[in-house]
Amino acid sequence: MLYLIGLGLGDEKSITLKGLEIVKKCDKVFVENYTSILKNLDEMIPMLEKFFERSVEAADRDTVESRAELILDGAKDRDVAVLIVGDPFCATTHTDLFLRARKKGINVSVIHNASIINAIGSTGLEVYRFGHVVSIVFFDEGWKPSSFYKRIKENKSRGLHTLCLLDIKTRERTIEAMMKGLDIFQPPRFMTVDVAASQLLELEETLKEEVCTSDTLAVAACRVGTESQEFFTGTLGEIAKKSMGEPLHSLVIPGELEPLEAEMLSLWASDEEVISRLKALYEK
Amino acid sequence: MLYLIGLGLGDEKSITLKGLEIVKKCDKVFVENYTSILKNLDEMIPMLEKFFERSVEAADRDTVESRAELILDGAKDRDVAVLIVGDPFCATTHTDLFLRARKKGINVSVIHNASIINAIGSTGLEVYRFGHVVSIVFFDEGWKPSSFYKRIKENKSRGLHTLCLLDIKTRERTIEAMMKGLDIFQPPRFMTVDVAASQLLELEETLKEEVCTSDTLAVAACRVGTESQEFFTGTLGEIAKKSMGEPLHSLVIPGELEPLEAEMLSLWASDEEVISRLKALYEK
Numbered sequence: 001m002l003y004l005i006g007l008g009l010g011d012e013k014s015i016t017l018k019g020l021e022i023v024k025k026c027d028k029v030f031v032e033n034y035t036s037i038l039k040n041l042d043e044m045i046p047m048l049e050k051f052f053e054r055s056v057e058a059a060d061r062d063t064v065e066s067r068a069e070l071i072l073d074g075a076k077d078r079d080v081a082v083l084i085v086g087d088p089f090c091a092t093t094h095t096d097l098f099l100r101a102r103k104k105g106i107n108v109s110v111i112h113n114a115s116i117i118n119a120i121g122s123t124g125l126e127v128y129r130f131g132h133v134v135s136i137v138f139f140d141e142g143w144k145p146s147s148f149y150k151r152i153k154e155n156k157s158r159g160l161h162t163l164c165l166l167d168i169k170t171r172e173r174t175i176e177a178m179m180k181g182l183d184i185f186q187p188p189r190f191m192t193v194d195v196a197a198s199q200l201l202e203l204e205e206t207l208k209e210e211v212c213t214s215d216t217l218a219v220a221a222c223r224v225g226t227e228s229q230e231f232f233t234g235t236l237g238e239i240a241k242k243s244m245g246e247p248l249h250s251l252v253i254p255g256e257l258e259p260l261e262a263e264m265l266s267l268w269a270s271d272e273e274v275i276s277r278l279k280a281l282y283e284k
Numbered sequence: 285m286l287y288l289i290g291l292g293l294g295d296e297k298s299i300t301l302k303g304l305e306i307v308k309k310c311d312k313v314f315v316e317n318y319t320s321i322l323k324n325l326d327e328m329i330p331m332l333e334k335f336f337e338r339s340v341e342a343a344d345r346d347t348v349e350s351r352a353e354l355i356l357d358g359a360k361d362r363d364v365a366v367l368i369v370g371d372p373f374c375a376t377t378h379t380d381l382f383l384r385a386r387k388k389g390i391n392v393s394v395i396h397n398a399s400i401i402n403a404i405g406s407t408g409l410e411v412y413r414f415g416h417v418v419s420i421v422f423f424d425e426g427w428k429p430s431s432f433y434k435r436i437k438e439n440k441s442r443g444l445h446t447l448c449l450l451d452i453k454t455r456e457r458t459i460e461a462m463m464k465g466l467d468i469f470q471p472p473r474f475m476t477v478d479v480a481a482s483q484l485l486e487l488e489e490t491l492k493e494e495v496c497t498s499d500t501l502a503v504a505a506c507r508v509g510t511e512s513q514e515f516f517t518g519t520l521g522e523i524a525k526k527s528m529g530e531p532l533h534s535l536v537i538p539g540e541l542e543p544l545e546a547e548m549l550s551l552w553a554s555d556e557e558v559i560s561r562l563k564a565l566y567e568k
Binding site for chain 2: 006008010012013014016017018020021087092096102110113114117118121122127129130131132133154225260261263264267
């Protein structure tokens with residue numbers, strides 16, 4: 001049996017009791033650490049091993065995507081668990097693993113947990129009123145994609161909120177390593193809300209469709225579901241200058257706001273003008 | 285402190301370790317049972333009391349919405365937990381409770397868990413590619429709203445999937461009770477996928493916009509996240525005639541399907557023509 005177990009968003013205690021029981025009884029336990037990142041693998045594995053009182057192996061991108069056989073072979077006649085930050089099905093890699101298992105006649109059991117997709121509701125924005133989720137990738141000199149700008153525009157035109165997931169770069173080779181063909185990697189890079197807001201403003205300057213101006217309201221949602229969770233409601237202009245600390249960060253561009261949503265968002269605002277704009281939506 | 289604790293979708297063991305620790309130390313624990321339903325309250329409270337080894341009180345709709353004071357008064361200088369099936373912020377009632385607490389100067393801590401919003405990903409449909417979530421309500425003679433039909437159409441026109449949450453009727457008074465002004469309620473009613481599909485087909489007959497025809501593909505997702513979870517991919521015509529057992533049921537009307545999504549959906553199909561339609565999308 002292959003178990004795909006969600007770890008949720010917080011720390012090791014965010015696992016469900018059901019998930020914990022399975023981890024304890026499995027013959028082999030892998031933890032994947034690249035579609036989302038709680039901590040560096042170097043810190044995470046010892047933490048989980050101590051907590052679960054058993055050995056845990058890393059399943060990095062290579063293992064899950066290309067060397068899935070390693071995981072699946074074990075699951076044919078033994079119990080193997082793959083631990084996944086958030087919920088197991090919030091990344092296509094795990095769908096792929098699920099399908100491969102089924103093709104080999106291996107049963108798969110999924111233990112769900114919270115993910116940013118539902119936990120973003122704690123900002124006060126209704127989870128039912130979101131449109132297509134977008135990923136904002138790091139711009140570089142030659143590559144500035146704008147597909148997420150267009151998705152935000154589409155969502156907004158229907159009054160829907162847009163959850164923007166921010167880029168995570170792991171296992172990037174250094175230039176020297178690339179030239180020498182070595183597996184030496186740069187430290188992981190996580191996009192923060194100020195960078196995301198700046199990139200959106202940069203696109204606005206070129207595209208000029210009034211989707212992401214310096215005056216557009218947005219909600220910064222940082223370290224959602226952890227002890228140090230922090231929200232901030234402000235204009236994109238404000239957020240582009242704001243430092244919100246450690247990753248992971250997400251950004252929401254709200255669509256039309258219901259009164260209850262506006263009131264909730266005002267809790268995380270500090271600018272007087274932003275607060276007045278929100279108040280106008282719920283103090284009627 | 286007020287703790288809003290998600291119970292997830294499965295059974296009592298779907299609570300997180302963090303959630304469990306808080307339940308054990310709180311002075312008072314409520315469980316709400318109306319925005320979504322695991323079991324009848326009559327069964328659920330003894331089950332939770334046994335599992336948590338402590339007393340648990342029901343917080344029905346009246347308590348949470350109108351008599352929130354009862355919950356909040358206790359939370360001023362003691363620790364009070366409200367247990368919520370799924371994730372705490374997937375219903376506006378809890379946003380309201382959160383706001384009221386903040387206005388009284390009570391700190392609120394949220395322990396997230398899985399909800400249908402992310403767990404629907406286990407059908408194989410990508411959670412990022414969903415549009416506005418809709419609720420399909422029970423039709424009666426005089427009342428047949430069609431707003432959800434229009435939302436499905438909008439989502440489809442952008443290639444997005446639609447998650448349809450199905451109506452739950454609890455605490456409906458009998459006609460006799462209404463006449464006498466008594467608090468006597470009918471047993472709860474849960475909409476099943478066959479009823480939802482039939483209602484969509486009924487709307488199609490009137491509106492004729494080719495959104496929900498008997499040939500439209502849909503995914504029935506029943507008891508998601510529980511031991512008896514069951515999926516079925518078929519046409520709305522097929523689903524309208526299909527009995528999928530105990531509640532809770534949800535229905536998805538997919539938008540455009542990516543190859544991996546189509547392959548996953550084919551796992552839950554039985555009709556040869558449906559399987560061929562899906563195969564055409566992933567066997568290229």
